[in-house]
Structures are given as structure tokens and as C-alpha cells.
Amino acid sequence: MADARIARLIEIERMGSEARLLTFAMAGGDLGFTGGQYVIVNTGIELSPGKLAKRAYSILSGDDLQNQFQIAVRRIGDGPGSNFMHRLAVGAELVFSGPWGKFFPNGAPAGLRLVFATDTGITAALGLLCGRQIRESPADTTAIWFVESDEYFIPAAFARDSLRAGLAAFEVAIAPPAGAPDRLERALALLNRSLESRRPSSAFLAGDGAIIYPLRERLAGAGVPMENIRLEAFFNNPERKARL
Numbered sequence: 001m002a003d004a005r006i007a008r009l010i011e012i013e014r015m016g017s018e019a020r021l022l023t024f025a026m027a028g029g030d031l032g033f034t035g036g037q038y039v040i041v042n043t044g045i046e047l048s049p050g051k052l053a054k055r056a057y058s059i060l061s062g063d064d065l066q067n068q069f070q071i072a073v074r075r076i077g078d079g080p081g082s083n084f085m086h087r088l089a090v091g092a093e094l095v096f097s098g099p100w101g102k103f104f105p106n107g108a109p110a111g112l113r114l115v116f117a118t119d120t121g122i123t124a125a126l127g128l129l130c131g132r133q134i135r136e137s138p139a140d141t142t143a144i145w146f147v148e149s150d151e152y153f154i155p156a157a158f159a160r161d162s163l164r165a166g167l168a169a170f171e172v173a174i175a176p177p178a179g180a181p182d183r184l185e186r187a188l189a190l191l192n193r194s195l196e197s198r199r200p201s202s203a204f205l206a207g208d209g210a211i212i213y214p215l216r217e218r219l220a221g222a223g224v225p226m227e228n229i230r231l232e233a234f235f236n237n238p239e240r241k242a243r244l
């Protein structure tokens with residue numbers, strides 16, 4: 001079992017009606033994360049006898065600061081994890097494990113990169129884009145955020161301001177809601193348009209699994225090697241369903 005780690009909530013910023021940005025300070029030592037990684041929060045809420053609600057949250061702050069980190073959480077209905085994160089007050093302790101994940105360029109070739117995030121997946125994208133490895137050559141990177149509206153999660157202006165690095169482009173495109181019939185078609189059209197001007201040598205796709213897995217197929221069809229395409233599915237993860 002992964003070691004439990006502790007951080008203390010030191011600042012809360014409300015972002016629109018459903019999102020909050022939380023800043024945590026590590027209780028001892030540095031977090032030791034790479035931009036694009038996530039932590040798994042133990043809410044302590046028992047879902048069924050012996051089964052605690054544990055939820056993953058990507059770190060959206062840059063990895064140059066390791067004794068503090070930021071998480072942005074969208075409330076999802078009455079879901080236990082997101083509502084737990086929305087109830088936390090300044091001074092509260094967060095029990096978590098991590099950092100986890102491979103959503104960063106290690107091993108991926110240098111060259112043009114595409115980052116495509118849907119919905120809340122922008123947190124993993126921002127963590128990656130604010131990370132040391134992308135900051136070394138930001139002009140090689142194009143980013144697209146496919147999101148319902150400016151009220152859905154963190155505002156687009158906040159995302160843009162977080163990007164200290166001078167990316168080649170950061171586009172915010174309006175998405176139909178999750179599950180809408182034309183959503184995938186619209187995402188593919190965006191990707192096709194991007195491929196017309198730049199064919200990346202690596203890609204990083206985060207958010208809705210129902211979108212990012214087909215985007216990976218399209219990228220592979222355009223000649224981007226599968227092993228250079230990293231995925232981080234926040235929901236609708238087909239691999240998770242397959243394991244059930």
C-alpha cells in the first residue's frame with residue numbers, strides 16, 4: 001500500500017460556481033513531482049464497508065515549487081470526492097498518496113508537441129505545460145482546451161495567465177457537453193485542423209476518455225507513433241471499464 005502523505009490547505013480561491021482552486025503546503029519535505037502528475041486523495045469517506053473514497057487530482061501548479069502545490073476541483077453532482085474537496089477549510093489536513101502518473105515528456109522525442117485537454121483535463125495539461133520539461137522549449141508546443149464554457153471550470157483567462165512559457169499557441173474551443181452526440185466529431189475536427197499546420201512528434205491528451213482515445217487513434221493514423229502519445233483519462237476511461 002502507498003505511503004500516506006499529508007499537506008495542509010493554506011488558500012482557497014473560488015472560481016465560478018462549481019470550481020475552487022486549492023493551495024496546499026507540504027507538512028514535511030517536498031512533494032517531489034514532475035509537471036503533469038497527480039495525487040490520490042483519501043477522503044476518509046467509507047463508500048461501503050472497508051472501501052474508502054479515494055480520488056485522483058492533477059497538480060496544476062509548476063514543478064519549480066515543490067513544498068506547495070495547487071489543485072483545482074470541479075464539483076461533480078453529489079460525488080463524494082469532489083464535494084469533500086469543496087468542503088475543506090483553510091488549515092485542514094489532506095491525506096494523499098503520490099505523486100503518480102507518466103503524463104510528461106520523459107522519453108518522448110524532442111520536436112513538435114500537441115497538448116489536447118477536454119473539460120477538467122486542463123489541470124493535467126497546465127501542470128505539464130508549467131513543468132520544467134516543457135518550459136525548456138515552449139515554442140515547440142501547441143495546446144488546445146476543449147471545454148463547454150468559461151463557467152464550466154477554471155476560467156480561460158486563469159489558464160492563459162498560468163502559462164508563463166511562450167507556447168506556439170493556446171486555443172480554447174467550445175465543446176458540446178460530455179456525452180453529446182456531436183462532441184467527438186467536433187474534437188476530431190479541431191485535431192484535423194491542427195494537424196494541417198503542424199504534425200507533432202508527440203502528443204499529450206487529458207480529460208474525457210470517450211474523446212481522447214479516439215483522438216489517439218487519429219494521431220496514430222497521421223503517423224504519430226503510439227508510444228509517443230500519453231493519455232490521462234479523468235472519466236469515461238475505457239481501460240478501467242474493461243477491467244471491471
Ligand SMILES: Cc1cc2nc3c(=O)[nH]c(=O)nc-3n(C[C@H](O)[C@H](O)[C@H](O)COP(=O)(O)OP(=O)(O)OC[C@H]3O[C@@H](n4cnc5c(N)ncnc54)[C@H](O)[C@@H]3O)c2cc1C
Binds near residue numbers: 038058120
Ligand atoms: C488522473 C486523474 C486526475 C484527475 N484530476 C482532476 C482534477 O485536477 N480536477 C478535477 O476536478 N477532477 C479531476 N479528476 C476527476 C476526479 O478524480 C473525480 O473523478 C471527480 O472529482 C469526481 O469524483 P466524485 O467522487 O465527486 O464523483 P463520482 O461519484 O466518483 O463521479 C461521478 C461520475 O462523474 C464522472 N466524472 C468525473 N469527472 C467528470 C467530469 N469532469 N465531467 C463529467 N463527468 C465526470 C465520474 O467518472 C463518475 O462517472 C481526475 C481524475 C483522474 C483519473
